[in-house]
Amino acid sequence: MRNTYLIVAEHRDGKLRRVTLEALRAAAACAAGEDEIHAALLGEGLDDLAAELAAYPVAQVHVIESESLRNYNPEAYVQALAPLLASLRPDGLFLGHTAAGRDLAPALAARLSAGQISDVTGIEREDDGRIVFVRPIYAGKAIERRVFGSAPRVVTVRPNNFLAAEPREDGTAAPIARSAAASASELRTVVRDVVRKTAGRIDLAEAKIVISGGRGVKSAEGFRPLEELAELLGGAVGASRGACDAGYCDYGLQIGQTGKVVTPEIYIACGISGAIQHLAGMSGSRIIVAINKDPEAPIFQLADYGIVGDLFEVVPLLTQEFRKALA
Amino acid sequence: MNIAVLLKQTFDTEEKIALNGGAVSEDGVKFIVNPYDEYAIEEAIRLKEKHGGQVTALSLGPARTAEALRTALAMGADEAIWIDDAGIPQDECAFAEAIAAALRLQAYDLVLGGSFSVDTGGAQVAVRAAISLGIPHVTSVTKLSVEGGTASVERDAEGDLERIEVALPALITAQQGLNEPRYPSLPGIMRAKKKPFKALTAEALGVGGGSSEAKTARVSLSLPRSRQAGQLLQGSSQEQAAALARLLREGSNTI
Numbered sequence: 110m111r112n113t114y115l116i117v118a119e120h121r122d123g124k125l126r127r128v129t130l131e132a133l134r135a136a137a138a139c140a141a142g143e144d145e146i147h148a149a150l151l152g153e154g155l156d157d158l159a160a161e162l163a164a165y166p167v168a169q170v171h172v173i174e175s176e177s178l179r180n181y182n183p184e185a186y187v188q189a190l191a192p193l194l195a196s197l198r199p200d201g202l203f204l205g206h207t208a209a210g211r212d213l214a215p216a217l218a219a220r221l222s223a224g225q226i227s228d229v230t231g232i233e234r235e236d237d238g239r240i241v242f243v244r245p246i247y248a249g250k251a252i253e254r255r256v257f258g259s260a261p262r263v264v265t266v267r268p269n270n271f272l273a274a275e276p277r278e279d280g281t282a283a284p285i286a287r288s289a290a291a292s293a294s295e296l297r298t299v300v301r302d303v304v305r306k307t308a309g310r311i312d313l314a315e316a317k318i319v320i321s322g323g324r325g326v327k328s329a330e331g332f333r334p335l336e337e338l339a340e341l342l343g344g345a346v347g348a349s350r351g352a353c354d355a356g357y358c359d360y361g362l363q364i365g366q367t368g369k370v371v372t373p374e375i376y377i378a379c380g381i382s383g384a385i386q387h388l389a390g391m392s393g394s395r396i397i398v399a400i401n402k403d404p405e406a407p408i409f410q411l412a413d414y415g416i417v418g419d420l421f422e423v424v425p426l427l428t429q430e431f432r433k434a435l436a
Numbered sequence: 437m438n439i440a441v442l443l444k445q446t447f448d449t450e451e452k453i454a455l456n457g458g459a460v461s462e463d464g465v466k467f468i469v470n471p472y473d474e475y476a477i478e479e480a481i482r483l484k485e486k487h488g489g490q491v492t493a494l495s496l497g498p499a500r501t502a503e504a505l506r507t508a509l510a511m512g513a514d515e516a517i518w519i520d521d522a523g524i525p526q527d528e529c530a531f532a533e534a535i536a537a538a539l540r541l542q543a544y545d546l547v548l549g550g551s552f553s554v555d556t557g558g559a560q561v562a563v564r565a566a567i568s569l570g571i572p573h574v575t576s577v578t579k580l581s582v583e584g585g586t587a588s589v590e591r592d593a594e595g596d597l598e599r600i601e602v603a604l605p606a607l608i609t610a611q612q613g614l615n616e617p618r619y620p621s622l623p624g625i626m627r628a629k630k631k632p633f634k635a636l637t638a639e640a641l642g643v644g645g646g647s648s649e650a651k652t653a654r655v656s657l658s659l660p661r662s663r664q665a666g667q668l669l670q671g672s673s674q675e676q677a678a679a680l681a682r683l684l685r686e687g688s689n690t691i
Contacts, residue, residue, distance in 0.1 A: 180598065181593070182600075183563075183572070183573055183574070184572050207594065208576065208592070208593040208594045208596075209593070211559045211575065211576075212563065212575045212576070214560075215528070215558075215559065215560035215561075215563040215564050215567075216563050216564075216566075216567050218529070218560065218564065219529075219567035219568055222529070224527060224528075224529055224650075224651025224652040225528060225529070225560055225651075225652070226652055227557070227558040227559060227560060228557065228558070228559075241655060245660070246556045246557065247447065247460075247554070247556075248449075248554065248557070250452065250453040251453045251455070251658070251660070252657070252658045252660055253656075253657055254654070254655045254657075254658075255654050255655065256652065256653055256655055257651065257652050258650060258651050258653065259651070297602060297603040297606070298574065298600060298602045298603075298606075299600065299601045299602075300598055300599070301599040301600065301601060302598075302599050303596055303597070303599075304596060304598075304599070305596050306596055306597060310595070312594050313594070313595070314594065317690045318691070342690075342691055353612075359595075359613075360578075360613040361594075361595045361613075363612065365449075366449040366554045367471045367472070367554060368612065374688050374690040375688055375690060384450065385449070385450050385451075385452060386449035386450055389449070392663060393660070395688070396684065396687055397666075398680065398684070404668075409665055409668070410663075410665045411665065412665065413663075413666035413667070414666055414669060414680055414683055414684075415665075415667070415668045415669065416668075416673075416677075416680060418673050418676065419673075423673055423677055426673055426674055426677035426678075427680060427681060430677050430678050430680075430681035431691065434681055434682075434685060435691075
């Protein structure tokens, strides 16, 4: 029996988000034999993005364009996808566990009366062919392995945990099917405007390098050296709950069990002591660096590299060293 | 304005996790109201203080859940509904169906919840309930005001801010930054003991039961590989910074 999978693509600033290619890889990990993976692309003015997506190993790119889809709107997106879901009848849906994906996936799952496994970081195929989905719970303090009962299945994948899918090797392109979304006059939800506070910045959940500050940063201005280092390395700045509660930065930067869970390649904790709830949010990072004045700080217990010292001295020196090396 | 608040009792975020017989051990664990749901309770009480009406706190879980509902009552909710999770499959789809069934028995203009729970954190139940009830939803909200049947909200979308208007009745989930939840006062705690507290079963709601199967199921649980303390760098700050830069460049191709 042939299974059909559908990924719902995400884009930002006219580019496909990397998590979409990671979701494609996750779908491919579930697919076998004659199975087909389709991609849905929603928004406005999508010609370039559709061509870009068609270069990846998907059976078809379904483009749904409408002014009401320019910004993410749960109601409009659910309505716009309904005809495609009805005709394609996918056995599995794959989305990123992102601001939009977290919102859209359970809405689609409820519409399809489907099970959903959220925030998946790994997919394992057992000897009997059963597919097992791995997800951290309690912000990574425990790891759960979960399976679906019957189809359809809805999966959201955590950014940064699957390799991005590669374009087709032979340079061919998947067919592109276009449809216009139905009129959105009956929507009860209206997106008035979107304030882009992150334009040009790297999203914390997707960043490969995170430079994070805690109470030791002492003030909003104290984040400046961290921002400089992040900028140089193409990373993102994060913060502990202590720094957010003290008003040094926006809650949007908070990493921990409340806040965001991040799993970058490199995590540099500056002036963070390492409360359990913070450690839960970052201990899945590949390399952890701690810079802290207090040699007894718990963060050193899980750091791969530690520097006992003043972050205001060490961080600018580190930036200088990288600047030299990258020159 | 009548507001229903969905809340979940979770482990305190400072708790460590231990496994016992393949499940998370609850021995000696301190339970709290899921922090995101606390914002929802606070917001509901503030809206009631401004517009009048009733706040109903609703939770699904084992018997210990009553304690979280009492906290909501002590903060200022008017009544509580506890759905006993016995007989309900341990899956977000089934949880949402039970919650939607309980909400259908209520008169509400607004349903509030947290953006996710800090334990199993699937971020599904509230949105699923909204779809089941046929009402619109907005998640991860950091600002909320209600005027004449419309809620105006600010939604946090990974650092960007979306301004959204949604017609009531609607379901809205709270993100950090929405408000500063109050602590229950002593008179509040005393009053909570006299407030209506209703218990509902799966049977009474017509959900769960022998025929319904969980859409997803846990096959195993494990603890993450524990990390070891690595290397403390030595030398002057300059030397340590140089060593760290070199180690990071060698250890990762990201830089």
